[in-house]
Amino acid sequence: MQTTIVYIIGALAVAYFVMTIWKKVKGQGSCCSSGGCSGCGSIDKCR
Amino acid sequence: MVMGEKKVTVALVGNPNAGKTTIFNNLTGARQHVGNYPGVTVEKKEGYRKFNDKEFFIVDLPGTYSLTAYSLEEVITRNFIVNDKPEMVIDIVDTSNLERNLYLTVQLLELERPAILALNMIDVANSTGLKIDDSKLSKYLGGISVIRTNGVGNEGMENLLESISKTNNNRNFSSFRLNYGKEIEAAIQNLEPLLTPLYKNIQFPTRWLALKLLENDTDIIESVQGLEGAQQALQMSNELRRELLRELGEDVEVFIAGQRYQFVGKVYQHAVDSRNVNAETISDKIDKFLTNRVFGLPIFFALMWLVFNLVFTLGAIPSDMIDAGFGAFGSYLDGIISDGPLKSLIVDGVVGGVGSVLVFIPSILLLFLAIAILEDTGYMARAAFIMDRVMRRFGLHGKSFIPLLLGFGCSATAMMGTRTLENPRDRIITMLVSPLMSCSAKLPVYTILIAAFFEEKIAGNVLFSIYLLGIILAMIMAWVFRTTLFEGESEPFVMELPPYRVPTFKSVLIHMWERSTLYLKKAGTIILAASILMWFLTTYPKDIEYAKDYDGLLAMAEEAYSEQVVKEVLLPLSIEELSENAKVATLVDVIQQEEESFLEQTKELEESSSEYSVLMAAKEQKKQQLEKENTEVYSYAEKYITLTQSLEENKANIGNEKSGENLEKSYAGQFGKAIEPAIRPLGFDWRIGISLVSGVTAKEVVVSTMGTIYSIGDGNENASSMTKALQKDEHMNPLVAYALMIFVLIYSPCLAALAVMKRETNSWKWPAVSFVYSTTLAWIVTFLIYQGGKLLGFGS
Numbered sequence: 001m002q003t004t005i006v007y008i009i010g011a012l013a014v015a016y017f018v019m020t021i022w023k024k025v026k027g028q029g030s031c032c033s034s035g036g037c038s039g040c041g042s043i044d045k046c047r
Numbered sequence: 048m049v050m051g052e053k054k055v056t057v058a059l060v061g062n063p064n065a066g067k068t069t070i071f072n073n074l075t076g077a078r079q080h081v082g083n084y085p086g087v088t089v090e091k092k093e094g095y096r097k098f099n100d101k102e103f104f105i106v107d108l109p110g111t112y113s114l115t116a117y118s119l120e121e122v123i124t125r126n127f128i129v130n131d132k133p134e135m136v137i138d139i140v141d142t143s144n145l146e147r148n149l150y151l152t153v154q155l156l157e158l159e160r161p162a163i164l165a166l167n168m169i170d171v172a173n174s175t176g177l178k179i180d181d182s183k184l185s186k187y188l189g190g191i192s193v194i195r196t197n198g199v200g201n202e203g204m205e206n207l208l209e210s211i212s213k214t215n216n217n218r219n220f221s222s223f224r225l226n227y228g229k230e231i232e233a234a235i236q237n238l239e240p241l242l243t244p245l246y247k248n249i250q251f252p253t254r255w256l257a258l259k260l261l262e263n264d265t266d267i268i269e270s271v272q273g274l275e276g277a278q279q280a281l282q283m284s285n286e287l288r289r290e291l292l293r294e295l296g297e298d299v300e301v302f303i304a305g306q307r308y309q310f311v312g313k314v315y316q317h318a319v320d321s322r323n324v325n326a327e328t329i330s331d332k333i334d335k336f337l338t339n340r341v342f343g344l345p346i347f348f349a350l351m352w353l354v355f356n357l358v359f360t361l362g363a364i365p366s367d368m369i370d371a372g373f374g375a376f377g378s379y380l381d382g383i384i385s386d387g388p389l390k391s392l393i394v395d396g397v398v399g400g401v402g403s404v405l406v407f408i409p410s411i412l413l414l415f416l417a418i419a420i421l422e423d424t425g426y427m428a429r430a431a432f433i434m435d436r437v438m439r440r441f442g443l444h445g446k447s448f449i450p451l452l453l454g455f456g457c458s459a460t461a462m463m464g465t466r467t468l469e470n471p472r473d474r475i476i477t478m479l480v481s482p483l484m485s486c487s488a489k490l491p492v493y494t495i496l497i498a499a500f501f502e503e504k505i506a507g508n509v510l511f512s513i514y515l516l517g518i519i520l521a522m523i524m525a526w527v528f529r530t531t532l533f534e535g536e537s538e539p540f541v542m543e544l545p546p547y548r549v550p551t552f553k554s555v556l557i558h559m560w561e562r563s564t565l566y567l568k569k570a571g572t573i574i575l576a577a578s579i580l581m582w583f584l585t586t587y588p589k590d591i592e593y594a595k596d597y598d599g600l601l602a603m604a605e606e607a608y609s610e611q612v613v614k615e616v617l618l619p620l621s622i623e624e625l626s627e628n629a630k631v632a633t634l635v636d637v638i639q640q641e642e643e644s645f646l647e648q649t650k651e652l653e654e655s656s657s658e659y660s661v662l663m664a665a666k667e668q669k670k671q672q673l674e675k676e677n678t679e680v681y682s683y684a685e686k687y688i689t690l691t692q693s694l695e696e697n698k699a700n701i702g703n704e705k706s707g708e709n710l711e712k713s714y715a716g717q718f719g720k721a722i723e724p725a726i727r728p729l730g731f732d733w734r735i736g737i738s739l740v741s742g743v744t745a746k747e748v749v750v751s752t753m754g755t756i757y758s759i760g761d762g763n764e765n766a767s768s769m770t771k772a773l774q775k776d777e778h779m780n781p782l783v784a785y786a787l788m789i790f791v792l793i794y795s796p797c798l799a800a801l802a803v804m805k806r807e808t809n810s811w812k813w814p815a816v817s818f819v820y821s822t823t824l825a826w827i828v829t830f831l832i833y834q835g836g837k838l839l840g841f842g843s
């Protein structure tokens with residue numbers, strides 16, 4: 001039982017890790033392409 | 048909000064350091080970071096405020112001196128006003144520098160959005176003796192509402208909200224129109240008919256658009272280029288520009304800017320009475336000393352030294368308490384969770400890893416308290432001015448100091464802070480060197496190593512030396528990049544020095560709150576995830592082949608112990624078990640209790656301390672008394688205790704050896720062993736190697752990984768203090784500890800910083816360059832320091 005819980009926690013940690021890095025690289029979405037840069041933090045598509 | 052009711056978008060615009068974010072916080076109740084220096088806000092911030100049954104959507108825009116599009120914050124601000132078309136623009140001006148601030152006001156009014164002029168920092172202006180005629184100011188600026196505010200004192204906010212509400216209801220656009228002279232006006236008139244058809248697509252004010260085309264604003268040209276009918280307008284604007292150049296004898300953009308400045312000068316002359324303005328303010332007097340050509344730099348470094356000493360000495364007290372708390376918490380969990388992998392994950396991985404990072408919250412808070420005070424007083428802006436002289440020699444732009452300063456907090460923030468730099472070369476150089484400014488995440492690594500290996504009296508100096516080395520290396524690397532990758536002169540640096548202010552308690556508190564929540568959030572997310580992963584990597588695989596038969600060794604130790612007890616204690620006393628002789632059994636208990644109590648009392652004491660000597664003498668005296676009272680059996684009781692202690696030590700050693708081999712053969716251990724040859728010349732073993740590699744995810748993870756490794760390697764599953772574990776490690780000594788701090792200071796930025804660099808430069812090239820150059824530099828500098836230290840006889 002303990003082993004199963006440990007593996008689930010490990011899988012969640014890996015998923016969180018990958019998601020965090022992905023979000024950092026991509027910014028918070030491509031909201032800049034239309035309607036301005038409302039809070040997306042990205043600047044390269046603002047112009 | 049009632050369904051269907053429209054939100055009113057209000058944009059806060061103004062020069063850098065005019066107090067926009069302070070007003071934003073006052074209006075929305077937000078806790079955005081404010082600083083008494085320009086360039087704090089590089090991204091727009093959003094918040095809400097309900098007033099008179101109306102919902103205001105308030106947007107705080109980065110500070111800008113004009114609405115040309117030279118730097119990124121100017122682009123963000125202009126795009127928001129032009130594209131998002133807020134219902135209301137509040138132009139927040141620093142009243143004590145009104146003339147310069149009005150230049151932006153003129154540009155904002157030309158955008159034909161409903162606007163309000165907020166005369167902020169009115170208290171500062173009043174104290175200098177400046178008298179402003181609000182009604183004249185309003186008249187010259189096309190009837191715009193003028194409201195007096197003091198953001199820091201939270202004054203004038205109601206009036207401001209009232210005015211937004213009223214102006215929005217009336218929808219009265221300012222009737223402002225600046226006459227640029229007959230040549231420009233004629234050109235505008237020629238262009239306007241061609242631009243009117245474009246309005247339905249881009250909805251830019253036609254007169255403003257004509258001016259921008261005449262100014263040859265590439266950003267605006269790009270946005271209209273593809274539109275139907277734009278070609279003719281662009282062609283016409285090119286012709287007109289050439290004609291104007293001939294007629295005016297100077298560049299149209301320069302001429303238009305000159306006209307605006309002339310107008311602003313006229314407005315200032317008529318609406319402001321500056322006859323009573325004090326020639327020399329208190330700030331000027333302080334600046335004579337703090338920014339002095341000779342004393343300025345030494346004062347700056349002395350202040351830095353003081354900050355790091357305070358951070359270390361004051362931070363250590365609560366940190367020790369938190370450390371003890373986590374130790375007790377780990378032991379408590381150890382007692383209540385049944386043996387198994389989950390227990391090890393929680394005690395060694397989570398408590399050992401995350402706990403070792405949380406211990407440093409007090410130091411982080413103190414660092415940011417000091418930075419907040421220096422920022423809010425206005426000293427940081429002076430520091431930028433002082434450092435500009437030095438930075439210029441190394442090819443760094445003076446404006447780079449602000450992002451570099453942000454680097455003391457977080458490298459990712461520093462990289463975003465480079466948006467204030469107009470020149471892309473300056474931006475990339477600053478991004479590449481900003482991780483050398485030691486970020487707060489590295490502070491736990493330094494603190495734990497300094498506490499373990501350096502005397503308290505020099506601890507602050509050691510910490511200061513690390514930060515100083517970071518600054519020096521940043522300068523050197525900037526020079527290297529400037530002379531190799533980015534040849535060319537740096538642009539001149541113009542930065543206004545804000546007046547000195549007494550920091551407000553609220554602002555300092557907000558700053559510290561922000562940082563501590565950020566740190567806690569990081570500990571509960573990325574550091575927790577990294578600690579869990581490190582636990583897996585240091586615990587698995589489980590089915591390893593041990594070099595020794597540890598269970599056999601344990602059995603042999605137990606057998607040898609039993610034999611010795613029988614031979615040396617039980618047989619001479621003619622008994623089979625100790626309990627058969629009540630006198631000896633009681634004596635053993637008393638001596639053991641005495642020993643335990645002595646260990647408890649002295650666990651925090653140095654052996655050389657007088658307090659320790661007193662307790663030791665008391666213990667010896669008690670033993671002599673017991674010996675006198677139990678002469679015939681005392682030697683047997685003492686023998687029994689010595690043998691039992693020896694068995695416990697043996698078992699602990701075997702357990703540690705087994706845990707050590709487990710760790711060595713784990714996935715992380717195998718990886719650490721593989722990279723060990725590369726880091727051995729730096730004095731590091733494979734365990735440090737694992738910590739450094741995992742630290743790329745986030746620098747605090749270096750500490751959490753060491754916490755997990757030492758916790759697992761400890762064998763007895765108790766989350767013991769890392770400082771003590773480090774001191775016990777035979778591979779570690781002050782020289783290795785210093786070398787490790789240097790390596791952590793210099794090597795690759797964390798993943799978040801690399802990702803932000805990719806986002807900001809829109810290329811993987813620069814994060815790759817940053818990773819490779821910083822890790823190589825870290826290796827070289829650490830090698831020189833470690834090997835040099837060894838040659839000089841340190842590190843033994």
